[in-house]
Amino acid sequence: MISLLPLMLERVGILLIVAILLSRLKSFRNIVNHEDGVTDKIRLIVIFGAFGVISNYTGVEIRGGSLIASQAWQTWIETDGAIANTRIMGVVIGGLIGGPVVGTGVGLIAGLHRFTLGGFTAVACGMSSILAGIATGYLGKRIRLRESGALWRAVVIGLLMECTQMATILLVARPFEAAAALVEVIAVPMIFINGFGTLLFMLIIQSIIREETRTRAHQTQLAFTIADQTLPFFRQGLNPHSCREAAEIIRKQTHADAISITDRHHVLAHIGAGADHHVALQPISTQLTRQVLEEGSAGKAVTREQIQCSKPDCVLQAAIVLPLKVLERTVGTLKLYYKKPSRLDQAEEELAEGLSRLFSTQLELAEAERQRRLLKDAEIKALQAQVHPHFLFNAFNTISALCRMDPEKARTLLQQLSVFFRSNLQGARQTVVPLYKELEHVRAYLSLEQARFPDKYSMRMEIDPALEEIGIPPFTLQPLVENALKYAFPAHAEPGRSQIMLRAYREQDKMVLVTEDNGRGIPGELLAALGSRTVESLEGTGTALYNICKRIDELYGAEGDFRIESKPGAGTKVTIRLPIHHSHWGETHVESFDRR
Template identity: 60%
Template sequence: MMHLLPLMLERMGIIFIVAFLLSRLKSFQRIINNDQRISGKMLLIAVFGIFGIMSNYTGIEINPNSAAEHTWLLEVEPDSAIANTRILGIGIGALLGGPFVGLGIGLIAGLHRFTLGGFTAEACAISAVLAGLAAGYIGVQYRKKSRITPLFAVSVGVVMEIIQMGIILLVTKPFEMALDLIKVIGIPMIVINGFGTLLFMFIIQSIFREEERARAVQTNKAFHIADQTLPFFRQGLNPDSCKEVAQILLRLTDADAVAITDQKQVLTHVGAASDHHLPLKGLATGLTKKVLEEGTIITARKKEEIFCFNENCPLQAAVVLPLKVHDKTAGTLKLYFKHPNQMNEVEQELAEGLANLFSTQLELAKAELQSKLLKDAEIKALQAQVHPHFLFNAINTISALCRTDAEKARKLLLELSVFFRSNLQGSRQTVITLEKELEHVKAYLSLEQARFPNKYTITLRMEEGLEKVTLPPFTLQPLVENAIRHAFSHVKSKGHVLIHAYTKDEKMYVLVEDDGKGMTKDETESLGKQAVKSKEGTGTALVNIRERLEGIYNMKAGIHIHSEEGIGTKVLVTIPLDKKGVYENHVKGFYSR
C-alpha cells in the first residue's frame, strides 16, 4: 500500500508542473478570478475537466497482484483499477465555480474514466459526478460566510475521496475484490489528494495575491496621478491645465503620447507625434470623434484604426476614453503607444480608472464653479441692495444743504459719487485693497453723519502697511452700517464706533466695535450662520460675508461676533496674510475656460 505514495506523488508532479505554468498566464488567472458569468464557468469546466482527464491518463493501474507503472495510461484491464488524483481537480474546480461547474467537470472526468474501463469504471464515474456536485454546493455555502482557505479545501478534498471509496464499495462487484482494492489504494489516494489539494490551493492563493497586489499598486498609482492632476482639472478643460495633466500622465504611465480634447478640438498633445498631432487644430483622428459620439471606451491596435492620416506617424495603438460631466461626454483622454503589445490589460484598466477619476474631478470643478458663480450672484445682489431710504435721505440732505452750506453740499455729493462708484467697482472685482474698502466706508459715514451729526463718533485706526492687503469687497461697509442702524436705535446717549485694522500671527484682523445696545447670547449665536427674521433686518449680509471669507481662504478666514446687552458689539474679521494672491489665481483658473 505505502509503495503507491511515491508513485502517485510523481504522477501528481506532472499535473502541478502544468498547473504552475498555466498560473503564469493571464488567461488562466482570469479563469481563476472568474466573474461567475456563463463564459467564465465554461472555461473553468474546460480547464479543470482537462486536469481530470490528465489525472486519469497519469494514474497508476492496480492489478490484482501488482501495480503497473505505465508512463501514460490509455486503457485499463477488466479486472484492474486506477489510483489517481482525479478528485483533486474536480473538488478545486467545483469549490471555485459552484455546483454547475462541479457537475461539468465531474461529467468530463467521470465519462473519460468510464471509457478507460476496469472493474471500478462505473463507480469512479458516478463518484466523479457526485463529488463535483457536492463540492460545488459546499463551496457556494461556505463562500457566503468566508473565503475558501487551503485548510478548508483540503478537508473537502479528503471527504470527497472518502466518499469515492464508499461508492466503490457500494457499487463495485464482487465486494471482496472492491474491499481488497480499497485496502491498497484508500490511504494513499486520500493522503495524496489531500496534499495535492493543499499545493493546488497555494497556487490559486498566489494568483489571488498577485491579482490583489497588482490592483493595489494600480489603485495607488491611479490615486497618485489623480492627486497630481487635481489642481489642474479644478480649472476645467483648457489648454494650460490639460497640458500639465498630459505631462503628468506621460511621466507616470507607459504611454508614448498623451492627448486631451474637449468636444471640438485637441487641447493638448505631448510625447510622440507632436509634430502633426497639433493642439487647437481641430480633432486630428477619427477615433476621437467616434468616442465623443458614442461615449464609450475604444481601443485601437493597428495604425489604421487610429485614423491618423500622417503616413509617418509612429503611433501604432491607442486607448481613447470619454471624459464625462453629468453623463455627457465633455472631452476625451487618449493614451498612445508605439507598439500594440505595450497596451496591455493593466494599462487599459489604469486608463479606464483614471478617466473615471478625471470625470469626477471635472464634475467637482464644474460644481465648484457653479457654486462660485452663485456666490458671485449673491454678492452682486448684495451690492445692488442700496437701501432706498439711504439714497433718498442722502439726496434730501444734499438738497437741503445746497441752500445753507453749498460747499458742504458739494463735498457730500462727491462722497455720494464715491459711494456708488465703489458699489460698481465692487461688482466687477473679486477682491479689493483694504484702502479701497475703507474709502467706501468713509463715503457712507460722511453721508450718514451729515444727517445725524451728533448721534455717534467714528474712530479709524489702521496699522501701517495694510493699505494694499486684499479682502472681498463689501466686507466692512455692511458691518459699519449694521452698527449705525441697529446698535444706536432707541439709544439717547452719543454712540461710538471703532474700526481697527492690525496684524497678529500672520493674519490681518479688522475690528468693528460699537458701544450700542448690544444683543442677547441667543441672538449673537445665530448671526452670521443663518438668516434670521427680524423687523430690523435678516442678517443675510453677515452670512454672505462669512461664506465668502471661508470659501475664498479655504476656511482659514472668517468672522467672529461677540455682543453683550447694554455694553455693545464686536465684530472681528480675520484674513490670513500668507494666502494673498491665492484667490486671484483660483479665479483665473476658472475663467480661463
C-alpha cells in the same frame, strides 16, 4: 501499497507544476475570480477536464495486485488491469470552483476519457468521476472559497469523493475478487494523495483569490486617496488650474507616463511624457479622444496608430481615455497614457475606470454646489443692490444744502454719489471685482458721510498697490466701514477721536484685508455669534457680517478666512484672508472694469 505513494506523489507533482504555471497566467486568474459567465464556465471545464485527462495518462498501472512500472503514458489498459491516478482531484477542484455545470462537465470529460483507456475498472472509474463532478458541483455552491474554513472543507470533500470511487469499484467492477484486491492496494495511497493534492491545489487557488482581493482593496484605497486629494480642485470645475493640479496628483499615484484632462474642445492639462506637443489650452488633437467625447464610453489604444496623435513619432504608445460626465452629459475626458502597451494592464484599466466614475461624481456635486451658490449669490446680491432710503435722502439733503453754500463741493458729492450707485450696480452683477473698485466704493461712501458729519471720522488706508488688480467679492469692505461708522462710535463722540484703519497687504499666497476701528468694541456674548449667524441686539442684527462671511466661505471654501477680534472699549478688528491666485468657476470678469 507503500511503494505506490512515491509514484502517486510524483503524479501529483506534475499536476501542481501545471497548476502553478497556470496561476501565473492573467487569463487563468481572471477565470478563477470571475467564473459566472458562460464563456468562463466553458474555459473552466476545458482546463480541469484537461487535468483529468492528464491524470489518466500519467496514472500508475496495476495488474494482478502488482505495480507495473512504466515511464510511458497510459494510452491503453489490459482487460485485467487498472490505474491509480489523481483524476478525482481535478474533478473535485473544478466542481468546487465552477459549480454544478463545471463539475458535471469536468466529470464527463475525465470519466469518458478513463472509460476509453479500458481495464476492468473502466466503467466504475468513469461512473465515479461523473458522480464526483455532479456532487462537488452542488457542494461547491455552498462553499465560498474566500472563507477561511473553505480550504479544509474542500479537502474533506476530496477525501470523500475518493472514498466514493473505491466503493464504486467494489460495487461495479468485476470480478469482485480482483476489485477487492485492487482496492486493498490503492485505497489508502489514492485517498491520501488525492486529499493532499486537493489541499495544495486549493492553496494555489486561494492564493490567487487573496491576491486578487488585495489588489482590488489596494486599487479601491488608491482610488479613494486620489479622489480625496483631487476633490478640492474638481470642486472648482474643469479649468486649467484645477485640472493641472489634479493631473499631477493622478500621475504620481498611478503607473501612467502621462495624464491629460480635457473639456469638450481643449486640452486643459497634460502632465508627463509628450508634453512638447500635447499642450494645455490647445485644441484636442487625438482622434481617440474625440471618439470618446462623441460616444460617451471609454476608449482604449494599445498602439501609437490607434491613439492617432498628430505627431507621428509620439512617445506615447498606449492609452485609456475615459469620459467625465455631469448629469449623463460628457463634459470632458480623463486620459492615462503609457510609453509601453504592456503597462496598461487590467489593474490600471479598472483603476482608471473607478477614477472616472469618482471624478464624474465630484463634478456633478460641484455643479450642484455651483448652482446652489449662484442662487444664494443672487439672493445676497439682491439685498446688497438695495440702497437704504435714509442714506439716499440724507445724501440728497446734504447735496441740496451745499448747492447754495459750496456748489463745487456739491458737484464733487454728486460725482461720489454716482460712483457709489455705479459700484452697487456693478457689484450686483459680478462674482468678484478688483480691489481698487471696492476701495472706490468705500471712498464714495465715506465722502458722503463725512459731508454730513465733518471732522467726526478719520479714515486711513494702507494699500499695497500690487494688490489693487486682485479680485475680491463685491460689498466686502464697504459694509465693514459702514458698520464701524454706525455702531462702533458714540453718537456724540469727540471730533477727530473716531478713527478707522483699512489695510491690504500680501502674506505669502494670500491677500490680507484688515478693517480696524478704535470704537466701543463688541460685547463678548455677541462676538462669538457674529459672522456665523444673524443676531438680535440694540446695536444691529449682524446681517452684513454674516453675508460677508457666508460669501467668502461659498467662493473660497477652506482657502478663505474671516475673523472678528474685539474687546469692549478697545475697538474691533476684522481680518479677511483670500487666496491671490483663485479662479471661481471660470472667468471672474475682473478685466471688464476700467479705471475712471
